[in-house]
Amino acid sequence: MQFTNLQATIKKMAKYPSAWLLFVQVLSLIIHPMLDVTKSHQAIFSCFNVAALALAVWVVNRSPLFNWAAWILALPAVVLTITYVTTENSHYLLWAQVFESAMYFYTAVGLVMYMFNDNVLTRDELFAAANTFTVLAWGFALAYSVCQQLYPGSITGTLNPDQPRSWVELIFLSFSILSSTGYGDISLVHPIAKVIGTFQMFVGLMYMALIVSRLVTLTAAVRKD
Numbered sequence: 403m404q405f406t407n408l409q410a411t412i413k414k415m416a417k418y419p420s421a422w423l424l425f426v427q428v429l430s431l432i433i434h435p436m437l438d439v440t441k442s443h444q445a446i447f448s449c450f451n452v453a454a455l456a457l458a459v460w461v462v463n464r465s466p467l468f469n470w471a472a473w474i475l476a477l478p479a480v481v482l483t484i485t486y487v488t489t490e491n492s493h494y495l496l497w498a499q500v501f502e503s504a505m506y507f508y509t510a511v512g513l514v515m516y517m518f519n520d521n522v523l524t525r526d527e528l529f530a531a532a533n534t535f536t537v538l539a540w541g542f543a544l545a546y547s548v549c550q551q552l553y554p555g556s557i558t559g560t561l562n563p564d565q566p567r568s569w570v571e572l573i574f575l576s577f578s579i580l581s582s583t584g585y586g587d588i589s590l591v592h593p594i595a596k597v598i599g600t601f602q603m604f605v606g607l608m609y610m611a612l613i614v615s616r617l618v619t620l621t622a623a624v625r626k627d
Contacts (some may be wrong), residue, residue, distance in 0.1 A: 427540060503544035
């Protein structure tokens with residue numbers, strides 16, 4: 403009886419993979435500022451990253467993209483992240499974030515293809531629309547993190563301008579640029595960082611133009627029916 407109930411619960415959860423990925427990312431964002439910057443902090447945050455990556459592979463598996471390509475990106479990211487936590491070697495962190503960033507961008511493409519795969523608007527596709535935005539923000543935040551590791555001082559801010567930006571600051575910067583909010587307390591100084599920011603502005607505008615307009619169109623079609 404309990405096994406049957408477990409199977410039913412898993413089937414219900416499987417209907418909304420985008421919602422679960424969104425939940426893990428938001429929970430990670432909320433918990434991160436509450437933790438001290440210690441080795442245990444890195445371990446806990448890495449667990450959220452691993453969970454997010456596993457869910458990302460799950461989401462991509464539901465899209466037309468090939469699932470094996472997602473695993474090629476996800477597995478090295480997970481191994482390198484765990485290696486960094488155990489060794490505290492910054493080189494492992496850099497490469498882990500390179501693979502993580504590529505994984506999130508790949509997942510964003512998979513989510514877009516998933517939403518454009520048919521003309522039926524499902525509840526999970528609504529979650530996917532929100533999830534695509536957060537996945538893109540995570541991917542660019544990781545790209546900024548890699549940039550400031552390769553080019554120290556490439557991203558500065560009004561508070562402690564000579565220090566590298568924290569993950570919270572980078573994710574805040576990423577959301578600000580992607581949403582075209584642009585608070586301006588964190589600045590892109592190095593040309594490479596500015597190129598990444600330029601691409602993110604373009605992606606943010608295209609996201610609003612394509613995804614949101616499609617959802618509005620499908621919603622209007624459902625109401626007419």
